[in-house]
Amino acid sequence: MTPTLTALLLLGLSVEPRTRTQAGTLPTPSIWAEPGSVVPWGSAVNIWCQGTLEAQKLHVYKEEGSVYLDRQPTLEPGNKAKFSITHMTDRHAGRYHCSYQSPAGLSERSDPLELVVTGFHGKPRLSALPSPVVTSGGKVTLQCTSWVGFHRFILMREGEPRPAWTLDSQRHTSGQFQALFPVGPVTPRLRWTFRCYGYFSNTPHMWSLSSDPLELLVSGVSRKPSLLTQQSPFLTPGQRLTLQCRSDVDYDRFALYKEAARDLPQHLSLQPQAGLSGADFPLGPGSSSHGGRYTCYGGHNLSSEWSAPSDPLDILVTGQLPSTPSLSVQPGPMVASGENVTLLCQSWSFVDTFLLSKEGAADPPLRLRSKYRVGHYQAKFSMSPVTSAQGGTYRCYGSYSTSPHLLSHPSDPLELQVSGASAGPNRYLYVLIGAAGAFVLLLCLLVVLLVRCRRQGKGRKPARGEADFQLPAGAADPEPQDRGLQDSSGPAAATQEETLYAAVQDAQPEEGVELDQRDAEDGDPQGTTYAQVSHSRLSRGPATSPSPLWGGLPDTEDKQAEEDRQMDSQAAASDAPPDVTYAQRNRLTLRRETSAPHSSQAGKPPAEPSVYAALAIR
Numbered sequence: 001m002t003p004t005l006t007a008l009l010l011l012g013l014s015v016e017p018r019t020r021t022q023a024g025t026l027p028t029p030s031i032w033a034e035p036g037s038v039v040p041w042g043s044a045v046n047i048w049c050q051g052t053l054e055a056q057k058l059h060v061y062k063e064e065g066s067v068y069l070d071r072q073p074t075l076e077p078g079n080k081a082k083f084s085i086t087h088m089t090d091r092h093a094g095r096y097h098c099s100y101q102s103p104a105g106l107s108e109r110s111d112p113l114e115l116v117v118t119g120f121h122g123k124p125r126l127s128a129l130p131s132p133v134v135t136s137g138g139k140v141t142l143q144c145t146s147w148v149g150f151h152r153f154i155l156m157r158e159g160e161p162r163p164a165w166t167l168d169s170q171r172h173t174s175g176q177f178q179a180l181f182p183v184g185p186v187t188p189r190l191r192w193t194f195r196c197y198g199y200f201s202n203t204p205h206m207w208s209l210s211s212d213p214l215e216l217l218v219s220g221v222s223r224k225p226s227l228l229t230q231q232s233p234f235l236t237p238g239q240r241l242t243l244q245c246r247s248d249v250d251y252d253r254f255a256l257y258k259e260a261a262r263d264l265p266q267h268l269s270l271q272p273q274a275g276l277s278g279a280d281f282p283l284g285p286g287s288s289s290h291g292g293r294y295t296c297y298g299g300h301n302l303s304s305e306w307s308a309p310s311d312p313l314d315i316l317v318t319g320q321l322p323s324t325p326s327l328s329v330q331p332g333p334m335v336a337s338g339e340n341v342t343l344l345c346q347s348w349s350f351v352d353t354f355l356l357s358k359e360g361a362a363d364p365p366l367r368l369r370s371k372y373r374v375g376h377y378q379a380k381f382s383m384s385p386v387t388s389a390q391g392g393t394y395r396c397y398g399s400y401s402t403s404p405h406l407l408s409h410p411s412d413p414l415e416l417q418v419s420g421a422s423a424g425p426n427r428y429l430y431v432l433i434g435a436a437g438a439f440v441l442l443l444c445l446l447v448v449l450l451v452r453c454r455r456q457g458k459g460r461k462p463a464r465g466e467a468d469f470q471l472p473a474g475a476a477d478p479e480p481q482d483r484g485l486q487d488s489s490g491p492a493a494a495t496q497e498e499t500l501y502a503a504v505q506d507a508q509p510e511e512g513v514e515l516d517q518r519d520a521e522d523g524d525p526q527g528t529t530y531a532q533v534s535h536s537r538l539s540r541g542p543a544t545s546p547s548p549l550w551g552g553l554p555d556t557e558d559k560q561a562e563e564d565r566q567m568d569s570q571a572a573a574s575d576a577p578p579d580v581t582y583a584q585r586n587r588l589t590l591r592r593e594t595s596a597p598h599s600s601q602a603g604k605p606p607a608e609p610s611v612y613a614a615l616a617i618r
Helices: 002-023 424-459 547-551 555-573
Strands: 030-034 038-040 045-050 057-062 080-085 094-102 113-118 125-129 133-135 140-146 152-157 165-168 177-183 193-199 217-219 226-228 241-247 253-258 266-268 277-283 292-299 313-317 326-330 334-336 341-347 353-358 366-369 371-373 376-383 392-400 403-407 414-419 497-505 529-534 580-589
Touching (some): 030 094, 030 113, 045 057, 045 094, 045 113, 057 080, 125 193, 140 193, 152 177, 177 193, 226 292, 241 253, 253 277, 266 277, 326 414, 341 353, 341 414, 353 376
Parallel strands (some): 133 217, 313 403, 334 414, 497 529
Antiparallel strands (some): 057 094, 094 113, 125 140, 140 177, 152 165, 226 241, 241 277, 253 266, 253 292, 326 341, 341 376, 353 366, 392 403
16 A cells, blocks of 8 residues: 555645646645544544535645555545544654645645654653642743653643644753743633643654643632541551542532642542532552642532632651651659640751641641750750640651651650649739739738727727726725825814826736825816826725724835835826826715824934825725
8 A cells, every 4th residue: 555655645746736837726725633633652543634615636645754645535524534544653643734636726735734643752741830720810830841851842732733832942950851831821711731742853743752631720719628637647658548628619529739749630529418518539558759738629510710729738758767756855744734844856867857746636746947966956845834735645756848748757655744724824814813812901901900909099098987997806995985084193184075087007017006196176166186096006905994004004104105106206207108097986085194103203204294095986
């Protein structure tokens, strides 16, 4: 068949100038390939050629080749013919044209069809910078890279028959060859799915294998779903993990995106619960490639626009570093609520970051930069003050900042026990309230004591009729008879009723009482007599009747009376006594007598007469 096709091709070329001259202005035919002009090795492809209604024959031929397709295919409605290639090889790859024969002559050649065969080299990698998730109207850069030194890279968009962009390759600092394709602005009305290829300039129709498809996700403003896992976000090598994307919006599909990943897997929506839509994305067996930050999106089948992204979820793969840190606690594993607690994570091997995780906690682990201390690296995680909610089992890990999702083996678990209820942020407020209450209570107590002291002080001031002065038992006359002072040198003075006021000085009680007589004013009808009674010198009379006491006293009593009077005079000359009590007695009979000296001392006049007063209680 090949010699025949070659001959026909040569025949067509030989008659082309003559027929083209005769044809004049015949319309140009159209040529295209189905399913596309980029055909994987071994696949089938159809080349279509369409002419005018007057077309009688259709011809398809390849430039710079020996392949000439069927010159008389069956015409189909619309004056078009199909030329089939059942097994695509490098021999079929190239540039194709078509023309038609009509009664007026041979038409012009169609525009060229570049038929490409793929699969001659390893596939490049296609990624989006900074992310395949783009907001509506935004722009993005698609990066096609390969370790093969291709001369050029081609970017194709699915659904389009021809390559979208072709760029010369550039050498990256990493040693790879790449091309950067700017794309945008993107809109949700179209699907934005791309592939890229590489080829050498001497074989432009023989491309590499196709890269994995990359779909740009045009995010919108519809309600974001939630991304979660029922297991721990710490993934050990070989472990399987399932990420769940859930939403209360009735989305038809969900997409899971891993930061810096080259693919964007999608799953049809499930109905895990009534009123919820969602999809499950299994991961594993766990390896370093699964570590990263994930988000998910929801979308509808009739729209290319996706929802807003979910909150990110970090998946951390452990056991990727050879070191194992240690974890300790200061001051100890058992503390009281409100104390300051420090968890110390240490490693003898170099790590620039430490992570602290609590078993069963929903929050992401804490991260701190490590510090070098005397041959080891460490980080201090402080809890000041600690609360009962922070009690639990802790572990720490080491990592590098260049690969934050790849961790060391975990430390041994450390259980922190916090006793007592947490005081919370109102702890110091409670202390202040307690102190203020104690101060107010103390102030009230002081006020009560002050009022009581003032009342007692007022009770010691002179007042008429406050208290009756009463002599001890035996010194008072039990009968209501008048007592008076008798003068030893003359008859007894006339008795009169008087009211006696006695001022009793508060001091230590002694046995004597001295009365200083003050003559009542003439205008006093009751003949009131005032006597100051010094409490410290209160003389207590004998228990017998007072008549012997007043009839005569021994010399010792005279001396005692003299001393008492001198002391009383000194007391009267001083300032106001410190504490004086006044007592009132009404209707007292006061008898006056002057003690005469004893017979043995009759010749000596007394130095000073002594005055004694007997108080009779009425």
